[in-house]
Structure formats: C-alpha cells, structure tokens
Amino acid sequence: MNFPVLLGKELREQWRTYRFLAIAVVFVAFAGLLSPITAKLAPELLKSLTISAGQTISIQLPEPTAADAIAQFLKNLTQIGVIALILVAMGTVALERERGTAATVLSKPVSRLSFLLAKFAALTLTFAISLALAALACWYYTVVLFGSLDAGLFLRLSLLAALYLWVWLAVTFLCSALFKSQVAAGGLAFGLYVASSLLGIVPQLQDYLPGALIEGAGRLSVGAPADVGRAVAVSLAVVALCLLAAWRVFEQHEL
Amino acid sequence: MAQHGNTIACQGLTKHYGAVQALRGLDLAVPEGAIFGFLGPNGAGKTTTIKLLTGLSRPTAGRAWVAGQEVAFNRQARRARLGYLAEEPAFYSWLSGREFLTYVGRLFGLGGRELTRRLDELLELADLGAAARRRIGGYSRGMRQRLGIAQAMINRPAVLFLDEPCSALDPLGRKEILQVIARLRGQATVFMSTHILADVERACDTVGIIDQGRLVAQAPIEELRERYAAPVFLVEVEPGEGRLAALAASLRQLPWVARLEVGENRLRLSARDLAAAKRELPGLVAASGLTLLHYELALPSLEDVFVQLVEGETKKPGFSEKPGF
Numbered sequence: 327m328n329f330p331v332l333l334g335k336e337l338r339e340q341w342r343t344y345r346f347l348a349i350a351v352v353f354v355a356f357a358g359l360l361s362p363i364t365a366k367l368a369p370e371l372l373k374s375l376t377i378s379a380g381q382t383i384s385i386q387l388p389e390p391t392a393a394d395a396i397a398q399f400l401k402n403l404t405q406i407g408v409i410a411l412i413l414v415a416m417g418t419v420a421l422e423r424e425r426g427t428a429a430t431v432l433s434k435p436v437s438r439l440s441f442l443l444a445k446f447a448a449l450t451l452t453f454a455i456s457l458a459l460a461a462l463a464c465w466y467y468t469v470v471l472f473g474s475l476d477a478g479l480f481l482r483l484s485l486l487a488a489l490y491l492w493v494w495l496a497v498t499f500l501c502s503a504l505f506k507s508q509v510a511a512g513g514l515a516f517g518l519y520v521a522s523s524l525l526g527i528v529p530q531l532q533d534y535l536p537g538a539l540i541e542g543a544g545r546l547s548v549g550a551p552a553d554v555g556r557a558v559a560v561s562l563a564v565v566a567l568c569l570l571a572a573w574r575v576f577e578q579h580e581l
Numbered sequence: 582m583a584q585h586g587n588t589i590a591c592q593g594l595t596k597h598y599g600a601v602q603a604l605r606g607l608d609l610a611v612p613e614g615a616i617f618g619f620l621g622p623n624g625a626g627k628t629t630t631i632k633l634l635t636g637l638s639r640p641t642a643g644r645a646w647v648a649g650q651e652v653a654f655n656r657q658a659r660r661a662r663l664g665y666l667a668e669e670p671a672f673y674s675w676l677s678g679r680e681f682l683t684y685v686g687r688l689f690g691l692g693g694r695e696l697t698r699r700l701d702e703l704l705e706l707a708d709l710g711a712a713a714r715r716r717i718g719g720y721s722r723g724m725r726q727r728l729g730i731a732q733a734m735i736n737r738p739a740v741l742f743l744d745e746p747c748s749a750l751d752p753l754g755r756k757e758i759l760q761v762i763a764r765l766r767g768q769a770t771v772f773m774s775t776h777i778l779a780d781v782e783r784a785c786d787t788v789g790i791i792d793q794g795r796l797v798a799q800a801p802i803e804e805l806r807e808r809y810a811a812p813v814f815l816v817e818v819e820p821g822e823g824r825l826a827a828l829a830a831s832l833r834q835l836p837w838v839a840r841l842e843v844g845e846n847r848l849r850l851s852a853r854d855l856a857a858a859k860r861e862l863p864g865l866v867a868a869s870g871l872t873l874l875h876y877e878l879a880l881p882s883l884e885d886v887f888v889q890l891v892e893g894e895t896k897k898p899g900f901s902e903k904p905g906f
Contacts, residue, residue: 331687426671433665
C-alpha cells in the first residue's frame, strides 16, 4: 500500500546522499572509460616499460581488439564493480537497525516486506542506471578506439554482467538484513564473493555459478558460443532466495 | 479481561534477554486519557515495556492490550492508532523536519491539504516552524525530541508512547518537551517513561513505579503520596552553630525516624510514627541548643514515595532526583 512512498524515500536518499553519483562515477570511470583505453594502451605501456628498463628482450604483443576492451570491461565490473556494490549495499538494512530509523519507520503501518523491497528496488535501479551509463561509455569509446562493436552483442553481454552484479547485490542485501553491523554484513558478503570465486575452480560447478555469466559474456565477445542458461537460472534463483531469506530473517528481528 | 476499561493493559508481561530478566511478570493498567508516568531507575525495564507494547519486541511470556487490541509482535496494521517516540529518536539526517513529517504522514496514507494542515499544526505544536526546512542533521537534541513527538502524533494516535522524552536534555529543553506533552492532555493517552522524578510530578497525573522488571506501585500521584509516603519534617536552624551533626546523630537513634537528610543548616526527616515525631521533634531541636529558623511538616514528594518503595534507606546510583528541599 505504501510501497511507492517508501521507494520514493529510498530513491531520494540515493540521490541526496550522493550514493547514486558515487556509484555512477565509479562504474563509468573504471568500467566504462578505463576499460577500452586500457585495452588500447596496454601494449604501448608495456613496450615503454621494457625500454625504460634497458632490456633488449622484445615482446611480441598482438594488436589489441574490441574483444580486449570488453574483457577489460567485464574484469573491472566483476572486481571494482562488485567491491563498490558491497560497500554501498552493506549498510542498507543494517544501518537502519543500528541507528534506530528502522524502529521509527516500522512503528508505523509499514510491512517489513515493503520496507525491504523498496530498498532493494532502489539499489537495483541505482546500479542498473550506473551500469547502463558505464556500458554506454564503454561501447562508445570502444567504437572510437577500435572502429566497431556490435551493439546487439554488447547489449547481450552487458545484460549478463548486470545479472552477475544483481546476484551480488542480493547476497549483500541478505547479509545486511542478517546483521545489525554494516561491517559484519560487508565482511560476510565479501567472504561469500571470495568463496564463490574459489568454487569456480571446481569443474562440476563452473557452469552453475554466477561466474559462468561473465565467462559466457567473454566468449560471446570473441564470437564463440556460450551456454549460460544454467547460470542464468541459478543466478535468478539466488536473487529470489536471498530476498526471501532477507524477508524471513528481518521479520523476526526485534527492533 | 485485563484491558477492560483501560487503554493500556499488561498481564504477566515477561521478557528475557538471554540470562537477563528485563521484565518479570509486569501487570499494568493505564486508564483512558491518562498522562501516565512510567518511572524507574535506569535498567528497570521501561524501554523493554514500551517496545513490547508497540510490538517492536517479542515477549517471552504474558499478554498486552493497547487501544482495545491485543498487541502482537510485528503486526503493523494494529499500529495505526499508536504513536511512538524512541528513547533516542533516529531520523534521516538528510531530510528536513518538514520532509520527514511529510514522509511519515504519507506512510499513514495522509496527503493533499489534510497532510499540509496536519504538518502546520504539528510544527507549531513542536515549536519547529522556523526550522522546518532545515536538515535534521543540524537539529539540536531538543529539536530532535520535539520532532520525534510531532512524528509520533501525526496520525492523531489514541495512545502515545514516549520513551524517556526528556533524557539528556538541558533544563530549558526539558521544560519545552514537558510543555508539549502537557498540550496533549485530552488528545491522547500518553505513556511516558522516565527516570526523572521531577518530570513525572510536572507532567503526569498517574504514575507507575517499576523496579527490576516489576511494577512496585501504580496510582494517581496524590494517592501514592497519601498511601505510601511517610510525613516529612523540614527543620532549618541558624547557620554556623556546628551542633546540627550532633542532633542528627541523636535523631538517627530514635525508632520513629525513617530517613534523615542533613544539609549545612537544614534537616529533612521522614517519620514512621507521625504522632511521635510531632510530639518529640520540636523539643529535641530546642534541647540541642540550636536556634530554630523554620519548622514545617511538608507534603511528601514523589521522591519520598519512590525512596520508600524502591530504594529503601539507600539511594541507588543512576536515579535523578529533585534538587534538595
């Protein structure tokens, strides 16, 4: 009933506290702009380093391509992007409990489910817009620096990256609902992120983990086939389960 | 039924936090329209009680009713006629006072002119009109408390829970808050917890005294004074005569002396036996050779009641009291 009121407050908070701006800047700068530029300039940089060290060994580097820019884009999103995401989302619920604002709001006719969903929707929107801006910037600079990039292909692999980030947003959100301390929430989310990366080494699990979305996106960028159906299904299930668990846990919290 | 005729009622309300027994079978009944002072030292169970009554916390045992409905943990629909101010009210510092009240009003389904009118009323009630468009982050503690009362009142609640609304405020801030609470008389039943005796005497008409998770007394303030407090004699002598301590020492030996406080040139004596005290005290003062300046049989204060009910002969730390007599 009052979900739109709650969502409005959350979106206004993202804007007024500069969270949206910070996330958008990090995504656009690191993933959007730096990725194609790094891909283009990396061979030049390596060459200059070798010369300045006074060594005579010559390294043969292939000519960089748009696929290198995309690989860099995906890498930056899955590293800096996820860390930024954890840092921003870890306090979403925990801080409201710690500061007491949750008790103020939830002593009104507000269901805890609406309270949580409004927060998750606002976070999702913030990251979706930031990622869209970053992807747009990456696509534009890749076209400028490397000549061409199939927009449809880039959209598909960006959507896979978006789903990957959404999974970690949901996981961090659950952690934030579990703890009253945002540091504890962030710590657990980061631990799970590392654990997931380690699990990716196990061949039997590889195709099911969210990391397979990024692997698939990488393959798409070089024109190879990518079967990401299982990873997409598992990722969507993880998001749903995280939200369900966050709700069930939060329902039981005493404020 | 426990709630019969009362706006707030508890029956055996119990709350344990692990090994800590915060509430131990609290029975309570607050009549409609009362400004009820819930008085007790720090750690007595006041905040726990309010959190249970507002459904923010889950009881270990017992039941409670507020405004005709049984309180259930985390049942938001039942809170539509409640108002709640936390002990340390928390707001979104990036919103202005008016924006926060607008947000809360909309959560209650208010909108349009009705909401604007209500905001104007509450900002005036809380004396925040001039600061309404400033960010809450820049508010003083007193302003935040007043904003807290305003947000708790926005839905015209039948019952208003205020948890230590005056704690940690300077005297002026306390006076302002108590004035706001006084203005609520006739509009709502107010359940106000505090550890400040003077505030209860100033603002409340009924008081419940809680200690170690149990209600030790509950009645209108005047009735409590009459029922529990021993009469209090105030004696003032010429300063600088040095014999007051000797008089005090001899008084402490007497069986009818319940409690004795000694100041520089003043005595405050609570008597177990009023007749004996009336008969013997003037003679004892005269016999001590002190020059008597003032002698009065005073009405007991709520502090005297509290001392008798909770503290015994020794005051507990952490309990605020009125400045000396």
